[in-house]
Amino acid sequence: MKYYVLDRGDQLSIDLSQQFHKLAAEKGFEMDSESPEIVISIGGDGTMLHAFHSFIDRIPEIAFVGVHTGHLGFYADWKAQDLPKLIEFMSGAGEGGLGPKIVKYPLLELEIERKSGTSVHTVLNEFAIKGAEATMVVQIDINDEVFEMFRGDGICVSTPSGSTAYNRGLGGAIMHPTLEALQIAEIASINNRVFRTLGSPLVLPKHHHCDIYSRKEQRLLLTMDHRYLAIDDLVSVRCRVSSHKISFARYRPFPFWNRVREAFLG
Ligand code: NAP
């Protein structure tokens, strides 16, 4: 078993990752920063975003596990005190040695076209586009047909598992993370007699795509999960459900709706 551990950098998370290495060595696991089979993220959901992007080129070959050292997370759902149990499960000793159930969540693929060239990115939570200095003006097409002209602060396009993050703060719906879809939510659109947008969040299925075209000279802030990029030469962004998925190793059941209830209702 080749593994890698990524922690948030706070003392508790560092201590836990040391403890993990010790227990893992006893089981004969091999630390491998290049080609791990399992990546353990210790910290919060934000730490999982970092882990995901650290191994972005090897996503199909990795199973992720999240341990939280603060509040319960959506990607980080193992408690710190359960670490020994997690190692037992990982070594196949738990639950009759059945090994983990692999749960796969869809990702969002972005094709960003700038005057200087095109780049492709994959995100775990969401992509957001915002006006950096003024009201953003973009045209939104769905499946190559004009859908609407948008004026306002911005647009957030999230994955199903990202729907509990920024998307939720924008009034988007919480989606079960196994649904193969993407959700588009508005960020403070201007709606009056002249400008009109749909106003409600939209969910697109797999095999549909949406394009966001910049419709004025403007400086825009693009966010991809925890990363920010300010640019002034955007042509368009194509959003679609990625053909890749992220895998999580589940060693015991923790239904998504229970996580929603515990995280948001207490
Ligand atoms: P951050 O400011 O530390 O994270 C913001 C919060 O979002 C943290 O509490 C984080 O949980 C939580 N979070 C991350 N992914 C989540 C998910 N899938 N479901 C529910 N909560 C989630 O920044 P960061 O750690 O670099 O993370 C960047 C993320 O922050 C972005 O992807 C975006 O979703 C989110 N964000 C939210 C808002 C908003 O709600 N208004 C605004 C901007 C960005 P942990 O504490 O466990 O890490």
Ligand code: MN
């Ligand atoms: Mn962060």
